[in-house]
Amino acid sequence: MTLADQIIRYNKQLHFEGKLPAGIKVLNPFRENPDIPEIMTQFYKKFYDDQHPRRMILGINPGRLGSGATGVPFTDTKRMAEKCGIQVPGFKTHEPSSVFVYDVIDAYGGVAKFYRDFYISAVCPLGFTAIKDDGKEINYNYYDSAALTKAAYGFIVSSMREQLEWNISKDICFVMGTGKNAAFFQALNEKEKFFGKVVPLEHPRYVMQYKTKTKQVYIDKYLTEFGL
Template sequence: MTYGEKILNYYRSLALPQNLPEGVEVLFPFAEEEVSGILEAFYTKYFSDNGRRTFLIGINPGRFGGGATGIPFTDPIRLLEELGIPNSFDPKQELSSRFIYQMINAIGGPEIFYKNFYFTSVSPLGFVKDGRNLNYYDIPALQQALEAYIVDEMRKQLAFGANPVAFSLGMGKNIEYIKKLNAKYQLFEEIIPLPHPRWVMQYRLKRLDEFIGEYVDKLRPQIKQ
């Protein structure tokens, strides 16, 4: 079974987290027929081998990126323009996706990148409350309710074939929480923080090239092929 087939099987059986705080809704695009076809096209194209990947761990999918397309950090625009996968989604952009694909191209393009790296998130599913994106750590009761789910889903993904070093996309609350989980459950040997793409695009746009360079410098040693 290829890496891509393992991922596809994972998403086909992905369950919803339970006992969430009142008002918290889950983004679950994987039940949609178009998303299933997009996942099949993407993971067959870029993950049709058995090589191990270095995990890049985001927070949780947003409603305009992975929460819509099913592909982490990939909005409908990048899905078509960068990956060549047509789609009928509303062509809204996600700031994180803009950053990520500029970085991917700086490393050498999607084929080289996805042969060596795998995007996931602390929670594989995103959340909204009152129509707005919600991070898993924004509500303490949500973070607490999700812990067992997060660890279980991460272990399932590690079984695809993961390198011992991982990266956190987020240098604040995300890396703090991942390191806490890692100390408790020994998921990775080392987790290296990187600035969150949205933070760069929203607050440090004038230094975009600098931050893309930081990503490239830190990720390039993980490229084996």
């Protein structure tokens, strides 16, 4: 099997069976949107249909506008079409984190080079949502409540173990989010010994929300940590 085959099979069988806190729902794009498995399959067959080793980059968990819309982490429908050459029928999403990630990818040398060297996943491979008082559905992170972190813990560990059965480098892992996401995963890595080293990087959403004027500084930091 190629890495594409392994990723596609893994994504299609993702299922969360833990007991969620009240008011929290699972976001599983691979089961909720019938178009996403096909979009995701096209992407991974295009960029991962080989057995070349990759280094892993971990986000937090899928959001509604990025991988929740395409099945690919940090890739909204606009970047999927314009950068990856894969059209998403029916709807359009624009996600600021995706903008930053593809700025990094462009600076690295483009999608073909980047995706040959890296595999982007998430600490928790399925996302969560909550309903605000005004009825609006919002993204909810696995660490936003102790109860949710506890409920997701076993799922996070088993999902990581499965992915590390593939041709993924275990020397180093990059974690997006220098606060709670990095703290959680570094502690988990100390216990489980997934990787030899964990390198925290500023989360794309943080950069785009608070540091847009100095965005290039963070792009350069990513590239430096990646070894360019």
